[in-house]
Amino acid sequence: xxxxxxxxxxxxxxxxxxxxxxxxRPRKNNFLAKWAAEFWRPVAFVFALVLLWWxxxxxxxxxxxxxxxxxxxxxALSENGTYLAQHTGVTTLETVLGFVIAILLGELVxxxxxxxxxxxxxxxxxxxxxxxxxxxxxAPLFVVWLGFGLEPKIWVxxxxxxxxxxxxxMAGLRSVDPEILELTSTMxxxxxxxxxxxxxxxxxxxxxxxxxxxATLAVxxxxxxxxxxxxxxxxxxxxxxxxxxxxxxLFAALIIMSLLGILLxxxxxxxxxxxxxxxxxxxxxxxxxxx
Amino acid sequence: xxxxxxxxxxxxxxxxxxxxxxxxxxxxxxxxxxALDGINLNVEQGEFLSIAGPSGCGKSTLLKVVxxxxxxxxxxxxxxxxQIKGPRRDIGYVFQRAxxxxxxxxxxxxxxxxxxxxxxxxxxxxxxxxLIEMTGLGGFEKSFPHELSGGMQQRVSLCRALLHEPxxxxxxxxxxxxxxxxxxxxxxxxxxxxxxTGTTVILVTHSVAEAVFLANRVxxxxxxxxxxxxxxxxxxxxxxxxxxxxxxxxxxxxSARVRELLGASHTxx
Ligand SMILES: Nc1ncnc2c1ncn2[C@@H]1O[C@H](COP(=O)(O)OP(=O)(O)OP(=O)(O)O)[C@@H](O)[C@H]1O
Ligand SMILES: [Mg+2]
Numbered sequence: 001x002x003x004x005x006x007x008x009x010x011x012x013x014x015x016x017x018x019x020x021x022x023x024x025r026p027r028k029n030n031f032l033a034k035w036a037a038e039f040w041r042p043v044a045f046v047f048a049l050v051l052l053w054w055x056x057x058x059x060x061x062x063x064x065x066x067x068x069x070x071x072x073x074x075x076a077l078s079e080n081g082t083y084l085a086q087h088t089g090v091t092t093l094e095t096v097l098g099f100v101i102a103i104l105l106g107e108l109v110x111x112x113x114x115x116x117x118x119x120x121x122x123x124x125x126x127x128x129x130x131x132x133x134x135x136x137x138x139a140p141l142f143v144v145w146l147g148f149g150l151e152p153k154i155w156v157x158x159x160x161x162x163x164x165x166x167x168x169x170m171a172g173l174r175s176v177d178p179e180i181l182e183l184t185s186t187m188x189x190x191x192x193x194x195x196x197x198x199x200x201x202x203x204x205x206x207x208x209x210x211x212x213x214x215a216t217l218a219v220x221x222x223x224x225x226x227x228x229x230x231x232x233x234x235x236x237x238x239x240x241x242x243x244x245x246x247x248x249x250l251f252a253a254l255i256i257m258s259l260l261g262i263l264l265x266x267x268x269x270x271x272x273x274x275x276x277x278x279x280x281x282x283x284x285x286x287x288x289x290x291x
Numbered sequence: 292x293x294x295x296x297x298x299x300x301x302x303x304x305x306x307x308x309x310x311x312x313x314x315x316x317x318x319x320x321x322x323x324x325x326a327l328d329g330i331n332l333n334v335e336q337g338e339f340l341s342i343a344g345p346s347g348c349g350k351s352t353l354l355k356v357v358x359x360x361x362x363x364x365x366x367x368x369x370x371x372x373x374q375i376k377g378p379r380r381d382i383g384y385v386f387q388r389a390x391x392x393x394x395x396x397x398x399x400x401x402x403x404x405x406x407x408x409x410x411x412x413x414x415x416x417x418x419x420x421x422l423i424e425m426t427g428l429g430g431f432e433k434s435f436p437h438e439l440s441g442g443m444q445q446r447v448s449l450c451r452a453l454l455h456e457p458x459x460x461x462x463x464x465x466x467x468x469x470x471x472x473x474x475x476x477x478x479x480x481x482x483x484x485x486x487x488t489g490t491t492v493i494l495v496t497h498s499v500a501e502a503v504f505l506a507n508r509v510x511x512x513x514x515x516x517x518x519x520x521x522x523x524x525x526x527x528x529x530x531x532x533x534x535x536x537x538x539x540x541x542x543x544x545x546s547a548r549v550r551e552l553l554g555a556s557h558t559x560x
Contacts, residue, residue: 177388177390179386179388179390180390180392182355182358182360182378182384183384183386183390184407185360185378186358186359186360186378186379186380186382186384187380187403187404187407187408188378188380188407188408189407189408193406193407194407197403197406197407198392201392201394202392276394277394278393278394278435278437
């Protein structure tokens with residue numbers, strides 16, 4: 001019977017944990033091994049791709065102004081180190097600020113809409129409408145309104161990242177077991193306490209999946225903003241390189257941009273491990289105790 | 292005769308729960324559905340009451356009325372002589388699914404009750420330790436729900452429901468998801484806990500053996516609309532051994548009658 005089996009499992013968990021304060025989560029070296037096990041495939045794939053890239057350019061199958069060689073791209077990266085670093089800094093700032101504002105606004109709107117049915121009915125259509133307008137079409141408007149500084153880029157990033165945060169935030173807040181809410185109402189808890197101790201933590205797993213999507217969109221938003229009108233940032237670098245038919249530089253900027261997206265994604269992932277440990281341990285730990 | 296005995300008890304002490312002519316009607320867009328019809332029920336201080344009945348007859352609804360989570364359409368429902376108007380703080384609730392917070396360990400889940408109520412921290416912690424000991428969860432205080440078996444999760448849920456020493460413990464098919472053996476063990480433990488705490492318990496169950504083994508009285512309900520078919524006294528002592536009780540002629544007789552009543556209103560376990 002399933003329950004007796006799991007009872008036995010729970011007993012074995014106890015015997016493994018002789019000292020009461022031992023952490024059930026995997027140890028450090030274990031952790032590194034897990035990373036290696038998880039990431040060797042994508043790393044090998046990227047390596048193979050670069051190799052193919054090198055082969056194609058070394059054999060001169062395509063012209064260098066169409067596809068620069070890996071070496072040329074690397075040279076563009078290293079020779080323009082400070083130039084690229086400066087513009088990367090600008091784009092990073094826009095992205096991060098846009099993302100943070102989107103999180104604050106998105107979560108606030110999600111909470112309001114979950115708690116008030118009439119607010120949801122009023123705001124949701126507007127938010128949906130704002131979402132379906134192509135952001136590239138809005139970006140010039142933001143430049144007209146906000147000028148050529150950082151603001152329009154930040155707000156395009158906000159606009160891009162906002163929607164997935166609202167949607168995942170709402171879904172998360174709604175995912176609470178209704179019986180738990182009934183239970184807290186018999187505990188005489190005020191709504192704020194229930195929100196803080198039950199609803200908000202219960203919403204985190206779903207919220208984080210939205211944040212991961214939003215993080216990558218925020219990078220896109222900032223660059224789209226720069227395309228429309230800027231004299232700094234990676235979007236600007238790309239436009240300049242394009243104008244000079246400097247494909248190596250263009251590739252360099254592209255690589256930095258994707259690294260920026262990956263970095264932001266990784267930060268969210270790490271934050272998730274810290275803030276939603278029960279989710280991670282259920283995924284990995286659950287499998288290992290059963291197997 | 293059972294009615295007579297019952298009357299006598301009512302006159303000596305004030306019942307904890309009093310339900311008179313209770314009617315619950317759910318109205319949906321298309322139809323109106325009477326879930327409970329003309330329910331009269333008293334539950335005495337310290338009593339263990341089991342409720343059995345076919346699926347959908349309104350057992351959960353009845354518990355929710357006592358908890359103040361569902362309002363009476365008509366009739367009276369009182370807890371400790373007070374009209375039940377909104378969610379009641381003086382009850383403990385155990386659901387079929389343990390309904391634990393997965394980000395809190397065993398202790399944290401039990402203490403949620405204390406935090407929400409703003410109970411004295413030290414006192415609540417001491418009480419939690421007692422309950423953990425009493426329910427055999429010792430050594431698992433720091434385990435998270437996904438590391439526990441179904442039976443252990445239900446014990447945590449029970450501890451949480453008992454932490455604030457409620458006047459009435461409401462249990463809605465708490466062991467329905469457990470296998471037969473674990474369920475038996477939980478029955479024995481619940482019986483002991485009931486004896487040790489002296490709490491008034493209302494238990495909804497689909498298991499006849501569980502209903503009779505644990506209870507002072509068993510209420511058998513009919514299918515929609517839910518009415519009380521019969522209330523049976525269980526004339527067994529307050530200290531019951533599981534194996535011996537299963538063979539006890541009174542147990543066998545009452546169980547047979549409950550089965551008969553349930554069979555008559557179709558659907559059994
Ligand atoms: N919120 C609700 N809205 C409308 N109808 C409801 C609602 N809650 C319960 N009902 C109906 O009331 C009836 C009684 O439901 P209840 O959950 O109390 O039954 P139950 O005896 O606990 O059944 P089970 O043994 O299957 O748990 C059912 O027919 C159900 O469909
Ligand atoms: Mg039910």
